[in-house]
Amino acid sequence: MKPLSLLFALAAGFGVVSNSAMAQNGIERFYVLYCGEIALNDMGRFSPGFTGPGTLSDTCYLIKHRQGWLLWDTGLGDAVADKPEGQKSNAGVWYNKKKLSAQLAEIGVKPSDIRYLALSHSHGDHVGNVDMFLQSTLLVQKAEYDWPGPNNTPRFNPAMKVMKADGDHDVFGDGSVTLISTPGHSPGHQCLLVKLPRTGALLLSGDAVHTKANWDLKRAPEQNFNHAQSIATLDRMAAVLREHNAALWIGHEPSEVAQRKYAPAYYE
Numbered sequence: 001m002k003p004l005s006l007l008f009a010l011a012a013g014f015g016v017v018s019n020s021a022m023a024q025n026g027i028e029r030f031y032v033l034y035c036g037e038i039a040l041n042d043m044g045r046f047s048p049g050f051t052g053p054g055t056l057s058d059t060c061y062l063i064k065h066r067q068g069w070l071l072w073d074t075g076l077g078d079a080v081a082d083k084p085e086g087q088k089s090n091a092g093v094w095y096n097k098k099k100l101s102a103q104l105a106e107i108g109v110k111p112s113d114i115r116y117l118a119l120s121h122s123h124g125d126h127v128g129n130v131d132m133f134l135q136s137t138l139l140v141q142k143a144e145y146d147w148p149g150p151n152n153t154p155r156f157n158p159a160m161k162v163m164k165a166d167g168d169h170d171v172f173g174d175g176s177v178t179l180i181s182t183p184g185h186s187p188g189h190q191c192l193l194v195k196l197p198r199t200g201a202l203l204l205s206g207d208a209v210h211t212k213a214n215w216d217l218k219r220a221p222e223q224n225f226n227h228a229q230s231i232a233t234l235d236r237m238a239a240v241l242r243e244h245n246a247a248l249w250i251g252h253e254p255s256e257v258a259q260r261k262y263a264p265a266y267y268e
């Protein structure tokens with residue numbers, strides 16, 4: 001082979017390698033969505049050690065994957081945005097300054113475009129807009145799905161298509177988006193491991209961790225469904241972060257969320 005054709009062969013070979021490497025990860029865009037704010041009467045209920053009032057942010061995330069759109073959590077309901085004085089909850093007041101539907105519209109996404117609706121768990125500040133996505137397939141842990149709701153009512157709309165995971169689950173089969181089982185805050189709580197081609201790997205916390213202080217000091221709220229399991233879950237999360245060289249993104253931590261770029265900007 002002449003040196004020049006060898007060069008072409010090498011170049012073509014490298015081209016094949018990089019194309020196939022890209023084909024392994026189908027994520028095209030990753031959006032951070034504002035999903036409300038929670039004013040707490042007693043921050044210590046969620047972040048042990050704190051006293052007095054505090055604020056938690058509420059964050060949802062949207063993934064554009066080659067195989068379809070995936071929404072992670074739905075935040076406080078859009079109905080809360082129609083109440084400027086906020087909506088009272090058992091721990092404080094919910095505020096919503098920008099509707100999820102408006103943020104989706106801004107980037108040209110209809111609720112019916114969402115193929116997968118993955119939920120960290122079934123608490124009110126994460127499922128406020130689920131009814132907007134009745135055509136999507138729910139991705140939840142079986143333990144959360146089967147957990148009886150108040151007055152023994154189902155926590156999820158039985159008419160919705162659902163994939164009940166029993167542990168970790170690779171959503172698209174390419175390792176780019178994985179449900180990570182992290183029980184404790186609720187029986188079937190899960191985190192989401194997202195491997196972004198340019199930004200790197202992220203672990204979306206859900207409520208396995210509410211604040212950076214909880215993470216740094218390895219603390220969990222006493223009111224969690226299972227406190228010991230919550231602490232064990234922190235170890236599991238640390239192992240996942242190490243294994244995948246991932247960054248932890250805590251959706252309820254206002255100081256972290258302030259550093260993110262919100263939709264319509266996006267990460268790749």
Ligand SMILES: [Zn+2]
Binds near residue numbers: 123125126206207252
């Ligand atoms: Zn929450």
